[in-house]
Amino acid sequence: MSYVTKSPWIIHYDGSSCNGCDIEVLACLTPMYDVERFGIINTGNPKHADIFLVTGSVNEQNITVVKLIYEQMPEPKVVVAIGICATSGGIFKECYNIMGGIDTVIPVDVYVPGCAARPEAIIDGVVKGLGVLAEKRAAMDQKPAVAAEVKEKEEA
Amino acid sequence: MNLTTSIIGIAAYLILAPIAGGLLAGIDRKISARMQGRFGPPILQPFYDFFKLLEKEPITVNRVQDFYVMCFFIFIVITGCLFFAGGDLLLIIFSLTLASIFLVIAAFSSNSPYAQIGAERELLQMMAYEPMVLITAVGFYILNGSFNISDIVSSQVMGIQYLPGIFIGFVYILTIKLRKSPFDLSMSHHGHQELVKGLTTEFSGKTMAVIEIAHWYENIFLLGFVYLFFANSLAWSPVLAVVVCLATYFLEILIDNSYARMKWQFAINASWIVAITFGFVNLLVLYFIS
Numbered sequence: 001m002s003y004v005t006k007s008p009w010i011i012h013y014d015g016s017s018c019n020g021c022d023i024e025v026l027a028c029l030t031p032m033y034d035v036e037r038f039g040i041i042n043t044g045n046p047k048h049a050d051i052f053l054v055t056g057s058v059n060e061q062n063i064t065v066v067k068l069i070y071e072q073m074p075e076p077k078v079v080v081a082i083g084i085c086a087t088s089g090g091i092f093k094e095c096y097n098i099m100g101g102i103d104t105v106i107p108v109d110v111y112v113p114g115c116a117a118r119p120e121a122i123i124d125g126v127v128k129g130l131g132v133l134a135e136k137r138a139a140m141d142q143k144p145a146v147a148a149e150v151k152e153k154e155e156a
Numbered sequence: 157m158n159l160t161t162s163i164i165g166i167a168a169y170l171i172l173a174p175i176a177g178g179l180l181a182g183i184d185r186k187i188s189a190r191m192q193g194r195f196g197p198p199i200l201q202p203f204y205d206f207f208k209l210l211e212k213e214p215i216t217v218n219r220v221q222d223f224y225v226m227c228f229f230i231f232i233v234i235t236g237c238l239f240f241a242g243g244d245l246l247l248i249i250f251s252l253t254l255a256s257i258f259l260v261i262a263a264f265s266s267n268s269p270y271a272q273i274g275a276e277r278e279l280l281q282m283m284a285y286e287p288m289v290l291i292t293a294v295g296f297y298i299l300n301g302s303f304n305i306s307d308i309v310s311s312q313v314m315g316i317q318y319l320p321g322i323f324i325g326f327v328y329i330l331t332i333k334l335r336k337s338p339f340d341l342s343m344s345h346h347g348h349q350e351l352v353k354g355l356t357t358e359f360s361g362k363t364m365a366v367i368e369i370a371h372w373y374e375n376i377f378l379l380g381f382v383y384l385f386f387a388n389s390l391a392w393s394p395v396l397a398v399v400v401c402l403a404t405y406f407l408e409i410l411i412d413n414s415y416a417r418m419k420w421q422f423a424i425n426a427s428w429i430v431a432i433t434f435g436f437v438n439l440l441v442l443y444f445i446s
């Protein structure tokens with residue numbers, strides 16, 4: 001069994017959220033929902049994180065930030081888009097500076113719709129992300145050769 | 157202490173310390189959660205975290221960083237081994253300092269501003285606790301006429317009877333050493349803090365796992381110091397000493413959860429004032445009565 005599902009550490013980034021979804025993400029840490037039951041910790045550090053929670057859509061200014069955080073996270077990693085803004089752009093979709101959902105910039109594994117997404121839905125989304133995390137971990141074991149090749153290509 | 161007991165001490169420390177340290181960390185997190193009205197993670201959570209970190213993709217900022225972190229780990233283990241083999245207290249204190257310095261260099265080598273500020277704060281913290289640690293060693297020397305741990309634990313007197321001030325001072329700086337709030341300036345075990353993760357910002361995967369296990373070794377060794385105050389040649393004293401160790405750790409958890417983080421200026425001033433009032437006065441009294 002992979003330990004990565006037992007201790008998923010999270011980094012939370014606020015794209016251009018209205019702050020509604022952020023509050024709900026933080027609500028998951030409160031005594032009411034207490035996600036630390038599942039070993040989930042909210043780290044502020046991409047290098048320690050396994051799950052990337054993004055709220056709000058991507059705008060012209062934070063494309064690099066979102067990419068940078070994603071690239072700094074060591075494999076296996078999972079991206080969870082929280083709220084309808086992060087999923088598709090939501091009510092901000094038509095704004096002049098909005099690119100759209102998170103998947104316009106980085107690959108997203110789990111979408112949690114809702115405006116704002118309820119804490120229960122967010123926890124469900126993260127738990128769903130754990131399944132993806134385990135799969136990715138297994139894939140790392142299976143094809144270390146492929147991973148090495150990809151890395152070489154990236155470096156070249 | 158002869159050679160066999162030394163070897164048994166070392167072997168027991170090498171094998172049991174990470175297990176006990178990890179469990180202690182798990183219980184710590186559980187109790188902290190309960191103090192905050194939460195359910196908390198499973199007791200074995202630190203072990204899950206540790207094995208998870210081993211499974212992650214290795215990313216290092218530069219090669220030298222891993223070397224320094226390994227040195228940190230090795231010297232922490234050596235410090236603990238010296239302690240549990242009944243070695244020299246002064247040597248132990250300085251090898252502990254050396255280990256901490258390696259961690260600071262590792263953080264500095266990454267060139268990340270967060271890690272560097274963390275490392276700088278770690279140095280300030282060392283300045284804060286170092287005097288009290290030395291006073292502790294001197295206190296034990298005046299009392300027992302020897303720096304050797306083996307002589308201290310087999311002496312007729314119980315340390316706490318003559319060194320109560322030094323004990324209070326030591327427990328005070330233990331908060332810094334165990335990285336508990338209000339003195340978790342350089343790196344905190346709590347989720348969010350202003351320096352991202354301070355000292356350990358740039359370490360991930362296996363490197364981070366090594367740091368975790370080094371901390372477990374270190375915590376057990378530090379509780380060993382508390383043990384010294386209560387251990388003597390009497391048969392029941394080790395039991396009392398272990399109970400006091402656990403009580404001290406509980407007190408640290410309580411402090412951790414009830415204080416907000418202080419500035420480094422406060423950390424230095426406060427620990428030096430405590431070292432002078434409790435530690436130094438205790439030494440003076442000891443000097444006159446012995």
Ligand code: SF4
Nearest residue numbers: 018020083085115116
């Ligand atoms: S989905 Fe709704 S609550 Fe969430 S960031 Fe967008 S507008 Fe705000």
